[in-house]
Amino acid sequence: MKYNSYLSSKNEYSLSKYHNLANQLKADGHHVINLTIGDPVERTYAEAYKSLDKSLENRKISQYPSFKGKVPLRKSISDWAYRNHKIELDPDTQICSTNGSKEAVFHLALLFDWSEGQEIWAPSLSYPVYASSAGLFNIPFRELPVSRESNFLPDLDAIPVDEWDKCQIFWINSPHNPTSAIASKEYLEKLLSLAEKHDFLVCSDECYNDIFYGELPSSILDFPQSQNWLCIRSLSKRSHMTGFRSGALLSSNTELMKKILLMRPALGVGTPDFIQDAAIAAWDDDQHPKDFSEEYKVKQKIIREALEKKGFNIFGGEASFYLWFSHPQFTTSDQLMQLFIEQHLVLTPGTAFGQDGEGFIRMVYCSTLDQCEEIAQRISALNI
Numbered sequence: 522m523k524y525n526s527y528l529s530s531k532n533e534y535s536l537s538k539y540h541n542l543a544n545q546l547k548a549d550g551h552h553v554i555n556l557t558i559g560d561p562v563e564r565t566y567a568e569a570y571k572s573l574d575k576s577l578e579n580r581k582i583s584q585y586p587s588f589k590g591k592v593p594l595r596k597s598i599s600d601w602a603y604r605n606h607k608i609e610l611d612p613d614t615q616i617c618s619t620n621g622s623k624e625a626v627f628h629l630a631l632l633f634d635w636s637e638g639q640e641i642w643a644p645s646l647s648y649p650v651y652a653s654s655a656g657l658f659n660i661p662f663r664e665l666p667v668s669r670e671s672n673f674l675p676d677l678d679a680i681p682v683d684e685w686d687k688c689q690i691f692w693i694n695s696p697h698n699p700t701s702a703i704a705s706k707e708y709l710e711k712l713l714s715l716a717e718k719h720d721f722l723v724c725s726d727e728c729y730n731d732i733f734y735g736e737l738p739s740s741i742l743d744f745p746q747s748q749n750w751l752c753i754r755s756l757s758k759r760s761h762m763t764g765f766r767s768g769a770l771l772s773s774n775t776e777l778m779k780k781i782l783l784m785r786p787a788l789g790v791g792t793p794d795f796i797q798d799a800a801i802a803a804w805d806d807d808q809h810p811k812d813f814s815e816e817y818k819v820k821q822k823i824i825r826e827a828l829e830k831k832g833f834n835i836f837g838g839e840a841s842f843y844l845w846f847s848h849p850q851f852t853t854s855d856q857l858m859q860l861f862i863e864q865h866l867v868l869t870p871g872t873a874f875g876q877d878g879e880g881f882i883r884m885v886y887c888s889t890l891d892q893c894e895e896i897a898q899r900i901s902a903l904n905i
């Protein structure tokens with residue numbers, strides 16, 4: 522047998538490595554706090570569980586779910602988009618349910634023809650699935666450099682004009698994992714005008730958009746007139762529903778959505794009906810992500826103050842539940858990892874997201890309030 526060569530080049534999913542390290546240290550008897558994964562430990566949106574229970578109670582026969590999502594779910598997502606982004610999307614032709622956003626991100630490349638050397642582009646610091654999807658489907662993948670100076674967003678002006686025609690999918694993730702950087706409305710506008718000119722799709726991964734501490738971050742949904750975007754949303758973070766696996770694809774481009782609806786029945790990723798019922802409850806309520814955001818704001822403050830006292834340079838922090846920081850005394854992410862591990866705090870090195878993350882480290886603060894206080898105490902005890 523000849524295996525996919527991408528699999529031979531990899532040992533482990535880059536983000537699992539540090540989660541596994543935390544588990545190993547725990548198994549060795551250390552009192553470890555695992556700050557590697559954006560998987561909220563606080564209460565899931567309660568109405569979702571109520572809807573789930575009711576749905577299960579009423580369902581005595583289990584049948585295949587609708588792969589694109591039942592009508593009331595797509596209607597709920599459409600109503601949510603209108604309430605929050607003033608965009609009118611037809612539930613029947615412009616919205617599709619997904620099993621969380623990860624599988625949707627992964628499968629997206631299947632929509633296109635890559636035979637003429639077209640490429641997938643993504644920031645050099647990114648959620649690893651953009652690259653692993655390209656790798657597994659054997660599609661050329663281009664990393665666009667990002668840095669603190671570029672606000673951790675690709676510098677669109679730095680890309681030579683004649684290169685743009687190679688791009689077929691441009692991944693943008695705002696608020697950004699791992700840095701929490703936010704793309705402004707002007708940035709998205711410019712990107713969309715390039716997409717229109719050079720005929721590529723802006724794939725906007727917005728799973729953190731509803732966890733924010735100031736103004737609602739700009740969304741690609743704010744551009745209803747453009748046909749060159751696909752918005753990927755998820756209930757995982759906004760509703761603390763990571764275990765439910767529910768998300769959505771939205772676009773004003775009905776031709777694109779037609780292709781998506783043609784592709785997805787083959788994937789076997791229809792969301793179970795009872796999960797769809799829980800998802801309806803979550804999309805129908807705009808208040809709970811605001812409540813969760815208020816709680817994260819308090820948690821961030823506790824941790825941020827402790828980090829600042831130790832001289833860390835923290836970037837961003839206006840949305841999502843990630844802090845991204847460096848320290849003038851340390852040049853590598855591995856040194857920073859070691860420093861925290863001495864206090865039994867396991868974080869994720871910046872390099873797990875790409876080489877441009879060298880010298881940075883990411884901390885997740887979707888822990889309990891008590892844990893955040895404990896984390897702050899351990900930060901105060903760091904050996905610097």
Ligand SMILES: Cc1ncc(COP(=O)(O)O)c(C=O)c1O
Pocket residue numbers: 559620621622623624626648694698726728754755756757763768
């Ligand atoms: C940027 C980004 N996109 C997508 C996902 C996938 O989330 P889910 O599949 O739970 O919606 C994550 C998860 O951490 C993420 O950080």
